[in-house]
Amino acid sequence: MPVLTVSLILLLTLFLLITEKLPVDLTAVGIIVALMVTRVLTPVEAVAGFANPAVITVGSMFLISRAMIRTGSLGFLAQRIIKLSRGKTMLAMLLVLLIVGVASAFVNNTPVVVLFIPIILNLSCEYGLSPSKFLIPVSYASILAGTCTLIGTSTNIIVRDLSIAGGYGDIGMFELSMLGVPIAAVGILFLLFAAPRLMPGHATPTCDIEDREDKKYLAEIRVPEDSPFVGQDPNQIFTEKYPSFEVFEVIRGTHILYPFRQEVRVQPGDVILVKGTAGDLVTVLQEKKAELPHVDPELNYNVQDKNTLILELIVPPQSSLVGEHIMETELRGHTDLHPIAVKRRQIHYSEQKIRNLTLRVGDIILVRCTRDQLNQIRGDGDFIIVEDVHHQILHKRKASTALAIFAALIIAASTGLADIMVCAMTAVFLLVVTGCLHLRDAYRELRGEVLLIIVATIALGAAMEKTGASMLYAQRFLGVFQGAGPQVILFAIVVLTSICTHLLSNNATAVLLLPIAVSTALGIGVDPKPFIIGVCFGASACFATPIGYQTNLLVYGPGAYRFTDYLKLGIPLNLIVLIMAGLFIPTFWPF
Helix, strand or coil, X not given: CHHHHHHHHHHHHHHHHHHCCCCHHHHHHHHHHHHHHCCCCCHHHHCHHHHCHHHHHXXXXXXXXXXXXXXXXXXXXXXXXXXXXXCCHHHHHHHHHHHHHHHHCCCCHHHHHHHHHHHHHHHHHHHCCCHHHCHHHHHHHHHHHHXXXXXXXXXXXXXXXXXHHCCCCCCCCCCCHHHHHHHHHHHHHHHHHHHHHHCCCCCCCCCCCCCCCXXXXXXXXXXXXXXXXXXXXXXXXXXXXXXXXXXXXXXXXXXXXXXXXXXXXXXXXXXXXEEEEHHHHHHHHHCCCCECCCCCCCCCCCCCCCCEEXXXXXXXXXXXXXXXXXXXXXXXXXXXCEEEEEEECCEEECHHHCCCCECCCCCEEEEEEEHHHHHHHXXXXXXXXXXXXXXXXXXXHHHHHHHHHHHHHHHHHHCCCCCHHHHHHHHHHHHHHCCCCCHHHHHHHCCHHHHHHHHHHHHHHHHHHHHCHHHHHHHHHHHHCCCCCHHHHHHHHHHHHHHHHCCCCHHHHHHHHHHHHXXXXXHCCCCCHHHHHHHHHHHCCCCCCCCCCHHHHHHHCCCCCCHHHHXXXXXXXXXXXXXXXXXXXXXXCCC
């Protein structure tokens, strides 16, 4: 009966996490409550995850990553090195992937990608490169590098602490590097040569925001029924009379069409996302060839209005607006910030349809704002500004202090001077005391929903072990591979973990599958350590979908990608990781 209860809770958990019917943090609380109410776990056992060293360490690493980004320790160096490329696509790609890879091996990769989105767009604007050639590779490079060190991804930290708790041994700071670095090197080489050929190419719509006489505006215009634009190719309709115009998207109903990668003919009622000078925009509107789809009288394209900007904002994972209704928030006190539209995974929501829209990570909001508000928006962390001017480095004078504290953390943890949790907490304390990290930023960056789901899945994993469910699942799994050797079964575990991590978060996947992997190893009489390492690599092999990892979702909108674009690079990368892990894990961690 307890096994059945745990299995039902597990199935319900998987359903809620995959479908997102409930917010992740609410699902997490529900798991803990269900385990206590059904008496599968005692109250003390159910909430023990809150005191788990992995949870505290992961939370601390979020804060350390924030401090490293905010002090400009990474951004300043990245911009200078990328400038060396001087617009050469191959060299720019190599430099970007190497910088992202090295940074993501030591800093949580989500803020690294958040930092690099505007840097890539800046690079694209300055040298006429296509951001869509770079953004998916940046996300993938950050994921690959996360498996190179213990602190490269929170999943490694969680698996390490669960391994220690189970009595199966520690995972050192650079222990994963033996295999992680070769896998990352092969993966980055593949991205370097395959991405320019397989990724779509388009310009970024948000260049030219600088204060110049020929400043261009990002705008949406609707095509009326009697417009001469009807039936024409959107790439051609503006070329002769309105030379400043560039067309980026055609919005038809709720769907987004990309003229640069598919054949499109303008239909009545289409909304076209364009960029052009104020003069050309006003002329098109005055000639009645197009109209504004938004009735806000303040939205104007007056040439004299130098203080008005139309730009795009991305909602990052740490935004306090995630899960809230956009119109109810008033965009967190930005009274002069007016939302025009929201784009989500090729779906477009106009102003009339977004009043009840709940914001998600990766959403792109088209807004009107004043130039004076840019610094305020940059400083609060609720948005990534998609524009050609990279956000200001706010505390650059603290960069050397932050780097010194971070270096001390790495040395102390890798030499065994102190436990990784002690090192991480000490580093956070020092970063706050020295002014490298403000308390307001620290509370924002804690990412409560991520920590809660880790706590809840730790409780669920404990319930699986306590009731014998994990052993039962392992026996069923072994039944499929009757008579197979340990390396074949290890490879199957890595593949299973990779499949699950495309549906769940990598942290939840690792916590739920680790007891099964360990029970499987014990069932065939081998050392569980190779299987534990296999879970680390399998949980990070999530390249084939935009929803498999937060960084994949973050670049979806700015890159104007389709789901299939992730498959082109993602499936080969998945195979590289899975095959190399299956072949070489037993070499470094023998059975």
